[in-house]
Amino acid sequence: MTAARPFNFSAGPATLPEPVLRQVAAEMLDWGGSGMSVMEMSHRGKEFISIAEAAERDLRDLLAVPANYRILFMQGGGLGENAIVPLNLSRGGKVDVVVTGSWSRKSAAEARRYADVQVAAEGNGREIPRDWQLRSDASYVHVCTNETIDGVEFHDLPHLDNGVPLVIDCSSHLLSRPIDWSRVGLAFGGAQKNIGPAGLTLVFVRDDLLGRALDICPTAFNYETVAAAQSMYNTPPTFAIYVAGLVFQWVKQFAYAGKQGLAAIEQRNIDKAALLYAALDASGFYENRVQPSCRSRMNVPFFLKDERLNEPFLTEAKAAGLLQLKGHKTVGGMRASIYNAMPLEGVQALVTFMQDFEARHG
Amino acid sequence: MTAARPFNFSAGPATLPEPVLRQVAAEMLDWGGSGMSVMEMSHRGKEFISIAEAAERDLRDLLAVPANYRILFMQGGGLGENAIVPLNLSRGGKVDVVVTGSWSRKSAAEARRYADVQVAAEGNGREIPRDWQLRSDASYVHVCTNETIDGVEFHDLPHLDNGVPLVIDCSSHLLSRPIDWSRVGLAFGGAQKNIGPAGLTLVFVRDDLLGRALDICPTAFNYETVAAAQSMYNTPPTFAIYVAGLVFQWVKQFAYAGKQGLAAIEQRNIDKAALLYAALDASGFYENRVQPSCRSRMNVPFFLKDERLNEPFLTEAKAAGLLQLKGHKTVGGMRASIYNAMPLEGVQALVTFMQDFEARHG
Structure with missing residues (x-):
């Protein structure tokens, strides 16, 4: 049955590990002898609390999250956080945003509802801009560390040496690699890429950034309130947390190339991305337009130079068991999202298909 | 295997229909021959769009939602809506709230962040207060039509004849009975009672109430934006929508006492509640303190007159396959939540157990 499942390159919600x-x-009908589905459990009962605590502990372990960061299980997704972050951190003051693509541009626009927002630098969607104009009295600096649509990734986090907290939107590469917490004040991400079902948002917030919310911040989205209630101020998305917890266990047990856990996942992600970019660069038929130093390991947008072949490409790919390769509507072309749960074999199958398609149509 | 499942009286997340x-x-591994779990589908792909459209259509059909009401699939739960409603509807003006218990009291407190809130009437948690002091220039009137903690339910919706929109928080009895839309401007409810997994919030909003949001309303929670995007401005909680859709189909097919669909569900809810309240009223050992005219069909709080027997009651109930009967911490005692998915046999088993427990300890 394993061999029969197609490879799913959706940008999110996205492929999940089959064992999970x-x-x-x-x-589904009986979790751990409780007689209940996880969907049916009170979030305040001992069964679900054990599930939530294990999920948080495993996530903290995997990402080496320091003790002075709180992990929050929230709702509203990355677009929700675009408002929730400035409601909690801006103090109505200054916010600097580095625009590297579609998502950071949306974040800047939404933060303007609550703060004096400055675009500190703006890229062209193919590279990370240099020469950031940062204000030393900003409440925080926002970057999107992996632009899902443009396929641009920060492989090193910026080091802000002026004490201004760095906020990273890491939705689409969260849990694909370690995070250098010494450079991060707050990180957030939707679960629906590497972690689990849509509807769960992960927030990691340094203790000293709690308690700064504006009065207009909804209580259910106030980080201090959510942290004080162990993410149970309101009913959390319990089933999504449970699935995420199983994914965390899967990552912990993951072995590859002599490595284990997140290091193994990262190595496989490096290898998958290298394989796909090498195939793209070796071809005159396809192209990826992102500067090699900031190409995403997770989201690989690419174009057929002859766009009339887009539809045949998608149709034939689907017939070959390669799903959801259509590029984002704002960019066009193709996009292969190769998150943690995508096996190396999936990328190999894609490359083989692409070469075969080129041979037939090139 | 059906007989082996215990009866789960959780107030939410709550028991779901076993066929669902x-x-x-x-x-789980392959929805409809797509090769994908629903969790893995792009929310913009044709497979998930067909799921979401069917769910919305079935819900509209079941509740006879008029064409001039939009159905929104949102996130954040009832506590989130306590802020989202005034952000969308208050215009920063006046809001009247009728307090009938814990939930409406929370709603009033949260709305104060955004509006001039007046408690139009305040009950004691055992009855619906009379003599509402309503302001004709209020932006809306808020009521909680089923108080989950107190066990107080509106069996008729108030008729506001001055044109002020009525907002109902119907979280814990949504889909248990019809809604008289002629009296409602907006209705909201979390899914985790009668509908599906936690993390999905249903909002029904009359067209003319769109477009009134304050500038500080987060875009992801702006009803007009969400409505214009068919609930896909941001990634919706796709898996929860799918489960809810299966529940809607289950309700449509439900037959009981010569009735079908929501009428059958309502009749069974009436019968279950009558059975349990009759047992409580016939006993000098247990009591329910809510005025009979507004007793909830969904949430039945009750007390053992000798509170020293609370722990033995819960322990023995669990051993008898009757789960999650502990009352809310703010009220104490017991609470039996008997939502749509609770069979009549579950309530019969509870009553039999209660009578047996009384015989042994009374």
């Missing part, structure tokens, strides 16, 4: 899906199915 | 859970498990 099998366990979710097996436990 | 079985279908979710069966489709």
Whole structure:
């Protein structure tokens, strides 16, 4: 049955590890002898609390999250956080945003509802801009560390040496690689890329940034309130947290190239991306337009130079068991999202298909 | 295997129909021949769009939602809506709230962040207060039509004849009975009672109430934006929508006492509640303190007159396969939540257990 599942390159919601899906199915009517599905459990009961605590502990362990950062399980996704972050951190003052693509541009626009927003630098969607104009009295600096649509990734986090907190939107590469917490004040990400079902948002916030919310911040989205209630001020998305917890266990047990856990996942992500970019660069038929130093390991947009072949490419790919390769509507072309749960074999199959397609149509 | 499942009286997240859970498990690795779990589907792909459209259509059909009301699939739960409603509807002006228990009291407090809030009437948690002091220039009137903690339910919606929109928080009885839309401007509810997994919030909003949001309303929670994007401005909680859609289909097919669909569900809810309240009223050992005319069909709080027996009651109930009967911490005692998915046999088993417990300890 494993061999029969197609490879799913969706940008999110996205492919999940098959062993996780099998366990979710097996436990659907009775979790751990409780007689309940996880969907049916009170979030305040001991069964679900054990699930949530294990999920948080495993995530903290995997990402080496320091003790002075709180991990919050929230709702509203990355677009929700575009408002929730300035409601909590801006103090109505200054916010600097580095625009590297579609997502950081949206973040800047939304923060303007609550703060004096300055675009500190603006890229062209193909590279990370230099020469950031940062204000030393800003409440925080916002960057999107992986632009899902443009395929631009920060491979090193900026080091802000003036004490201004760095906020990273890491939705689409969260849990694909380590995070250098010494450079981060707050990180957020939707779960629906590397972690689990849509509807769960992960927030990591340094203790000293709690308690700064504007009065107009909804209580359910006030980080201090959510942290004080262990993410149970309101009913959390319990089932999504449970699935995420199973994914965390899967990552912990993951072995590859002599490595284990997040290091193994990262190595496989490096290898998958290298394979796909090498194939693109070796071809005159396809192209990726992002500067090599900041190409995303997760989201690989590419174009057929002859756009009339887009539809045949998608149709034939689907027939070959390669799903959801259509590029974002604002960019066009193709996009292969190769998140943690995408096996190396999936990328190999894509490359083989692309070469075959080129041979037939090139 | 059906007989082996215990009866789960959780106030939410709550018991779900077993056929729905079985279908979710069966489709976990491959929905409809797509090769994907629903969790893995792009929300913009044709597969998920067909799921979401069917869910909305079935819900509209079940509740006879008029064409001039939009159905929104949102995130943030009832507590999120306590802010989102005034952000969208208050215009920064006046809001009247009728306090009938814990939830409406929370709603009033949260709305104060955004509006001039007046408690139009305040009950004691055991009855619906009379003599509402309503302001004709209010932006809306808020009521909680089923107080989950107190067990107080509106069996008729108030008729506001002055044109002020009525907002109802119907979280814990949504889909248990019809809604008289002629009296409602906006209705909201979390899914985790009668509908599906936590993390999905349903909002029904009359067209003319769109477009009134304050500038500080987060875009992801702006009803007009969400409505214009068919609930896909941001990634919706896709898996929860899918489960909810299966529940809607289950309700449509439900037959009881010669009735079908929502009428059958309502009749069974009436019968379950009558059975339990009759047992409580016939006993000098247990009591329910809510005025009979506004007792909830969904949430039945009750007390053992000898509170020293609370722990033995819960322990023995669990051993008898009757789960999650502990009352809310602010009220104490017991609470039996008997939502749509609770069979009549579950309430019969509870009553039999209560009578047996009384015989042994009374």
